[in-house]
Amino acid sequence: MPNEVESRAIAEFRKTPIGHHSTDLQVILNELRSLPMADKHCLVCTKPNREWQLAMTTGVRGKPVKMLAKKFTSLEDAEWHVFKLRWKRLRGETLR
Numbered sequence: 001m002p003n004e005v006e007s008r009a010i011a012e013f014r015k016t017p018i019g020h021h022s023t024d025l026q027v028i029l030n031e032l033r034s035l036p037m038a039d040k041h042c043l044v045c046t047k048p049n050r051e052w053q054l055a056m057t058t059g060v061r062g063k064p065v066k067m068l069a070k071k072f073t074s075l076e077d078a079e080w081h082v083f084k085l086r087w088k089r090l091r092g093e094t095l096r
Contacts, residue, residue, distance in 0.1 A: 005024050010095060013028075052071070
């Protein structure tokens with residue numbers, strides 16, 4: 001269960017996933033971004049400014065990401081989805 005500071009930071013990201021973030025949120029984002037490269041969820045823009053597809057890194061330099069079936073038409077929704085997946089991997093907790 002996220003603590004109070006984490007809960008505020010998570011709510012901040014949910015509201016504004018793109019742009020300037022508070023220090024508390026930036027600390028969390030740095031943690032999520034520093035997860036091992038193997039099997040890390042990411043986004044691939046498949047139609048400029050219109051569509052993003054969920055993918056997973058391989059952890060092998062030069063090897064392409066593995067494209068997954070899930071697609072998004074909102075970058076904000078896509079970023080929130082990846083945030084939740086990485087949070088689950090890092091903390092073992094499911095965010096809603």
